[in-house]
Amino acid sequence: MSTEPRFDIIGAALADPSRSRILCEMMDGRAFTNKELACAANVTAQTASAHLKQLEAAGLTASLRSGRNVYHRISSAEVASILETLAGLSPTDHLHRAKNRNKPEVDALRARSCYNHIAGRLGVLITDQLITKGALLLQGDSASVTPEGVAFFHAIDINVLNINNTKKPAVKLCLDWTERRHHISAPLATALMDRSLEKKWLERCKASRALKITALGYEAFDRDFGISHDSLEGISLT
Incomplete structure (x- = not known):
């Protein structure tokens, strides 16, 4: 089993212009809904959901539920840095x-x-x-x-x-x-x-x-x- 860091997972998560725009939107430190991030990336809500799943799986973002809404944000200050x-x-x-x-x-x-x-x-x-x-x-x-x-x-x-x-x-x-x-x-x-x-x-x-x-x-x-x-x-x- 390899002990090398999985740069490929991070690279794959970053290797899309829409996901990049979603991350840039989150870099102001606030949490956003799927609809807000879809608007920022100029994609459909369904496409934004798929992007967010990949970003979260790579550990770059986190989600939290508040009432009926789910909000997404950068997972930590270390990731933002x-x-x-x-x-x-x-x-x-x-x-x-x-x-x-x-x-x-x-x-x-x-x-x-x-x-x-x-x-x-x-x-x-x-x-x-x-x-x-x-x-x-x-x-x-x-x-x-x-x-x-x-x-x-x-x-x-x-x-x-x-x-x-x-x-x-x-x-x-x-x-x-x-x-x-x-x-x-x-x-x-x-x-x-x-x-x-x-x-x-x-x-x-x-x-x-x-x-x-x-x-x-x-x-x-x-x-x-x-x-x-x-x-x-x-x-x-x-």
Whole structure:
């Protein structure tokens, strides 16, 4: 019996454009019905059901029942992180075209949800500024929150000590697939996205992972993080 990992099962699950679109829809961290995912992938509900069965069998998604509805979501934060990393290997020609033609899709390059944290240009700039401010300490490929960071997050109503009460790290680095640089993930990053949505700094967009930066958000990210409006508009693609 072979002890090698079954990459063929994962590869087969990913090797379909409709299943790829379904996974991308789920990457905003929420759970969706079969009908919603069928719409996102532009397939019938029956076809979406078949795709979802294969994705769940591969361990990429999970389903849960609530009342009469069944909802589907990415199975874990670890799976979401792997999918984001795989996205970094994918071609970006379509992103360059979207940017150059100022298409609506470019909004997701500026700010989007990566499962349960902020990604895109905003996510990378937040990470850069936290490091510059001494709120995060980098050690190789890992990061930790400094005492200055605890005070910084406390000022925006995020209690790092409450977050960091498990054996899991409060913050990790996640390679951003459009910026090709790191943004933060793990519980601290989740708390930051939740706080940003609560404070109306960010708003979710319909049928997209894009996060709209509100007028309040531009003001807050400039005031608290030192991220200017112009730097957020300067979306980069490598």
